[in-house]
Amino acid sequence: MPSSGDDLVAHTQRLYRAIYAVVRRIPRGKVATYGQVAELAGIPGGARVAGAAMRGASDLPWQRVLGKRGPSRAGIQIHDPVGAAVQRKLLEDEGVEVSDRGLIDLNRFGWIPTTRARPPRRPRRSPIS
DNA sequence: CTCTTGACCACTC
DNA sequence: AGAGTGGCCAAGA
Numbered sequence: 206m207p208s209s210g211d212d213l214v215a216h217t218q219r220l221y222r223a224i225y226a227v228v229r230r231i232p233r234g235k236v237a238t239y240g241q242v243a244e245l246a247g248i249p250g251g252a253r254v255a256g257a258a259m260r261g262a263s264d265l266p267w268q269r270v271l272g273k274r275g276p277s278r279a280g281i282q283i284h285d286p287v288g289a290a291v292q293r294k295l296l297e298d299e300g301v302e303v304s305d306r307g308l309i310d311l312n313r314f315g316w317i318p319t320t321r322a323r324p325p326r327r328p329r330r331s332p333i334s
Numbered sequence: 335c336t337c338t339t340g341a342c343c344a345c346t347c
Numbered sequence: 348a349g350a351g352t353g354g355c356c357a358a359g360a
Contacts, residue, residue, distance in 0.1 A: 238342085238343090239342055240343065243342085243356085249356090250354090250355050250356060251342090251355075251356045251357070252342035252343060253341090253342045253355070253356060254342090254358085255341085256340065256341045256342060257339090257341080257358070258357095259341055260341060262341095270341080271341090272341070282342075284340090285341080288341075289341090
């Protein structure tokens with residue numbers, strides 16, 4: 206947390222940089238939610254901030270950040286229909302299954318920022334075609 | 335400083 | 348299951 210003497214501009218820049226840093230850590234073929242990204246970036250409850258940060262995002266895997274649509278489901282939440290289509294394409298290109306309604310199963314594709322080895326997960330179907 | 339906006343989220347019907 | 352509501356945080360006008 207910034208002390209009262211901390212430069213406010215530096216602080217806000219740090220927030221966005223933190224968000225981008227988190228997004229860059231999301232591995233290919235996995236997805237995270239805005240809320241998850243925000244929390245990892247040090248902004249608990251700041252899901253909307255993460256969304257705002259994604260809007261102007263460039264040179265980072267922004268397509269891997271989705272809205273939370275249920276306990277174990279995420280979905281394309283982007284407003285612009287064109288951008289939504291692009292996101293779907295990018296995700297499918299890296300092996301993420303997106304339903305017709307734009308939903309993704311977090312149990313299968315959700316990113317778990319594990320520091321240690323994750324338990325052996327056995328995909329029920331071939332991860333790669 | 336107040337008010338509005340937003341690629342959010344959880345809770346209720 | 349889908350729609351409505353209120354709350355959340357930070358940015359920008």
